[in-house]
Amino acid sequence: MDATRNVPLEAWMQEHGFSSNTLADAVNQAIGDLTGKVGGLDGASVRDWKAGRVRWPKSATRAALEEVTGLDAAALGFVPRRRRSPIPAPPQEDPDMHRRTVITGVPVALAVAAAPAVAAPRRVGMSDVGRLQRRFAEIVARDHRHGGQLTIEQRAAALADEALALNSAGSATQRVRGQIYASAASFRSSAMWAAIDGRRFGDAQTHMREAQALAEMSGDQAIKFRIWSHVGTMYRHMNRPGDARAANDVARGRSITRRDPMFASLGLARQAAIHGAAGDRTATRIAFDQAQAAMNRATADAYRPVWMTAFYDQAELNSLALSAYLALLQWETAESHGYRCLAALRPHMRRSRGIATARLARAQLGQRDTEPAVATAMSIPLDAVRHPRVADMLSTFGVDLRRFAPTSPHTVAWTQYEREALP
Structure with a gap:
């Protein structure tokens, strides 16, 4: 080679x-x-x-x-270019100067050797916190582009450890230490979410326990909301709606949901998705109406953490509604929310677009609209179909398609596509 x-x-x-x-x-x-x-x-x-x-x-x-x-x-496997440093010419020595330096330098050297080495204590400050927050924003961006990858989970967990190491690196005010714990909790919650998104639920629960402990030490209400909201989503994906509802209730009980309607809206929207998974149509509809009303009350100029502003908007609310109404087998309502979600999704939400498109295809298939369903499923970019959740949904889509329309030419086309293009 x-x-x-x-x-x-x-x-x-x-x-x-x-x-x-x-x-x-x-x-x-x-x-x-x-x-x-x-x-x-x-x-x-x-x-x-x-x-x-x-x-x-x-x-x-x-x-x-x-x-x-x-x-x-x-x-x-890429290798940085090395810059060549010019080699300085050796200085011309004055023999008399060299002799004087040798003679007079001996006591100085002995004095320096005898003196104890005292390192100046490092001061950990908000500039260190700012660097952590910028790295967290990079993790959030990678998650929205790729989602579920083990590399994202591992990177986020490593950054959580790096953040905690700052607390041993020097002195800091109580406020700075709280921010460091909040940053570590944020990284650990991203590791937890990557594991949930990748269907690695055992690893997600390990990250969950670490994240919860760090969040308590930070006292940060927003990160506590995020962690418990993720726990609710994890249990929903594990088909444990009772546990999901209880965890999401903890998130919704945070004081930040009373201060900021956008947090209240997200908590209600995820609660609605849990009701949908549990088969409760009335509770689903009521919770989504409340989530929409709360979002409408939210002001655009309020400060919110980067993880919140990067993903929660009207498109995400419609995505959760699409998921809920699919679970309730209300195909037309789900399809309507699917189109609204895709129309509003921001360009960087590539993982979310793949998931929403796969769900839309299933809503169309539920109405026996075989041709548009297959066309929708085939429109998902190849990098998105490798996402674990998208791959699972498309596998189920193929099984249902062959059950509903085994002899349809669209089914034949999908089966060939599935065999040649999908992982």
């Missing part, structure tokens, strides 16, 4: 089903999201990476590639 080939990149592409052309397309789109201008890479560019002809792509390309893969450029 050629020693210059980028083996880690080739292995990642093979594991995730990317060709040179499809990876180039994904990176171009990520460049567009980051810079406002779509990139100009093609399959030949990626082949140059794999062959080792390009060892360190440009900064915008590296950032986009890291967004697509969820890995640092170095972990993908």
Whole structure:
């Protein structure tokens, strides 16, 4: 094997089903999201990476590639360029000066050696907290692009540990220590969410316990809400609606839901999705009406944490409604919410778009609209169909399609597509 080939990149592409052309397309789109201008890479560019002809792509390309893969450029086998430092010429010595330095320097050296080494104590401050918060924003962005990946879970857990290490790195005020614990809890809750999203529920529960303890030490109401709201979602996905409702009630009981209607809206919308999973039509409708009313009361200029502003809006409310009404087998209502969700989704919500599109296809199939259902399912981008939740939904979609319309030409087309394109 050629020693210059980028083996880690080739292995990642093979594991995730990317060709040179499809990876180039994904990176171009990520460049567009980051810079406002779509990139100009093609399959030949990626082949140059794999062959080792390009060892360190440009900064915008590296950032986009890291967004697509969820890995640092170095972990993908790229090698930073080394800068050559000029070697300074040795200084010309004055023999008399050298002799005086040797003679007079002996007592000074002895005095320095005898003096104890005292390191100045490090002061941990809000600048350190700011760096943690910027890294947390990067984790949130990766989650919305990819979702469910083990690499995101591991990265978030490692950053939680890094945040906690700051508390042992030096002195800090009580306020700063509280912010550090809140940052650690935020990272750990993101690790928990990545595990939930990837269907790794045992790992999610381990992260949950860590996150809850850190949140209590922080005293931060917003992160406590996030963690308990995630717990409710986890139990809903585990088909434990009673536990899901109880956990979500804890989230909704946080004081922040009384101060900010947007938090109240999210708690009610997730409660409605839990009612849908439990088969309670009346409670589902009432909770969604209340969630919409609370959202309508929320002011746009209120301060909210980045994890909240990055995802909760009208599109997410409709996404939760789509999920609930699918569970209730109310296909037409679910389809309506599906279209509204997709129309309002922000461009960076790639994982959410894949999930909503898969759910929309199921709502159409529930009405026996086979042709549009298959077309909708086939419209999901290939990078999104690899998401664990999307893959599960499309697998179920195929089973139901063959049961409802076993001889339909659309079923034949889907089965072939499933065999050739899906993981």
